[in-house]
Amino acid sequence: MKKLLLTGGGHSHLFVLEALIRQPRPDLDITLLTRDVLAPYSGMLPGLVAGAYSREEMHIDLAPLCLAAGVRLVHDTATELDLAKRRLYTDQLALDFDLLSLDIGSSPKLSAVPGAADAACGVKPIDGFIRRLQQLDARPEPEQIVVAGGGAAGVELALALALRYPAKHISLISRSSLLKRHPARAAHLARQALQAAGVSLREGEAITVVSTDRLQLASGSELAFDSLFWASGSTAQAWPQAAGLACDAAGFVEVDATLRSTSHPCVFAGGDIASQIGHIHDKAGVYAVRHGAILMHNLLAAVDGQPLLHYTPQSSYLSLLVSGPQRAIGVYKGFSFAGTWVWKLKDHIDRGFMRRFQR
Numbered sequence: 001m002k003k004l005l006l007t008g009g010g011h012s013h014l015f016v017l018e019a020l021i022r023q024p025r026p027d028l029d030i031t032l033l034t035r036d037v038l039a040p041y042s043g044m045l046p047g048l049v050a051g052a053y054s055r056e057e058m059h060i061d062l063a064p065l066c067l068a069a070g071v072r073l074v075h076d077t078a079t080e081l082d083l084a085k086r087r088l089y090t091d092q093l094a095l096d097f098d099l100l101s102l103d104i105g106s107s108p109k110l111s112a113v114p115g116a117a118d119a120a121c122g123v124k125p126i127d128g129f130i131r132r133l134q135q136l137d138a139r140p141e142p143e144q145i146v147v148a149g150g151g152a153a154g155v156e157l158a159l160a161l162a163l164r165y166p167a168k169h170i171s172l173i174s175r176s177s178l179l180k181r182h183p184a185r186a187a188h189l190a191r192q193a194l195q196a197a198g199v200s201l202r203e204g205e206a207i208t209v210v211s212t213d214r215l216q217l218a219s220g221s222e223l224a225f226d227s228l229f230w231a232s233g234s235t236a237q238a239w240p241q242a243a244g245l246a247c248d249a250a251g252f253v254e255v256d257a258t259l260r261s262t263s264h265p266c267v268f269a270g271g272d273i274a275s276q277i278g279h280i281h282d283k284a285g286v287y288a289v290r291h292g293a294i295l296m297h298n299l300l301a302a303v304d305g306q307p308l309l310h311y312t313p314q315s316s317y318l319s320l321l322v323s324g325p326q327r328a329i330g331v332y333k334g335f336s337f338a339g340t341w342v343w344k345l346k347d348h349i350d351r352g353f354m355r356r357f358q359r
């Protein structure tokens, strides 16, 4: 029996599981290896921080999905890959495969600044970030919280933290101009929201060194903090590249238009960990979701010796950022807009996504 090993319970693999529930493959030995059995949905994280969602509402339990899909669930973390033996290792286990599919996401790049890895808490892995919030919840006194990263995630988190902790002082530091990949009007709307929320914004200021309780900026000024959250850059786990898989300059697995590794045909990848040659785009859940259907088809087609489908990333997508209590900023095809109705739209989309997979 051919062995298909799905590694990582990310967005793309949710669609693989859903398709297997609709059309089971008892002729295959399918395993999902995942670090989190309760998979967090990052789109709802700012809402959770702001108090709009419970922890249960933003997690998907992979156990009932696997059960319904006839997939064995292994709760562990992949640490090493042997491509010659077609074997994936965790600290406890060795798992053999004929076909491997990777959907293990990415994390903020704490290694970019000396000291950040020791002093800062990355926004991913999300459960570690939520644990840090729970520690902060127990400290009602005024404190300095700094968020590093002026992209969508940093802006959303700074605003959500300001809502959660009205007694604390929140600063947002952006190395470049705020939301530089978004239209100027979206950045303007975000600046307005940050100002209304009392968040101190430092734009065009690079963090150069971080120590336990303060950080230095390229301008020479220093900023003290009690908590530092890192939402800047994205980095890949080291073991896929260490195994010899072709990867891009940042260590993300290089795939062709079929989401198949350009170096090892027995490996596919979807979501943030996949870097499709010829297509540079943001690491965003919308791509991971689109990868899902293609990945599902191509994994089974590869097993069955059938033709593979090609994936072309969409050139633009609807981007929705939580910007206040029941408010959000939206960007679509160069247009930016904000309001309560944008929050309602985001809430509707996110809850719909969760309903699809929560059992």
Ligand SMILES: Cc1cc2nc3c(=O)[nH]c(=O)nc-3n(C[C@H](O)[C@H](O)[C@H](O)COP(=O)(O)OP(=O)(O)OC[C@H]3O[C@@H](n4cnc5c(N)ncnc54)[C@H](O)[C@@H]3O)c2cc1C
Binding pocket: 007, 008, 009, 010, 011, 012, 013, 033, 034, 035, 036, 037, 039, 040, 042, 043, 044, 045, 046, 076, 077, 078, 079, 103, 104, 105, 106, 123, 124, 153, 156, 157, 237, 270, 271, 272, 273, 283, 284, 285, 286, 287, 288, 320
């Ligand atoms: C605050 C915030 C808000 C965001 N909001 C949005 C948004 O609104 N819209 C949007 O499109 N994008 C958003 N993003 C980006 C989005 O989070 C990612 O692009 C998306 O989660 C990528 O999905 P994925 O399937 O690649 O990986 P993930 O969703 O990160 O899932 C990967 C899973 O793999 C598992 N895993 C990881 N390593 C291993 C291992 N070694 N072994 C086994 N299992 C492993 C983990 O359990 C993890 O759950 C946001 C990001 C942040 C930080």
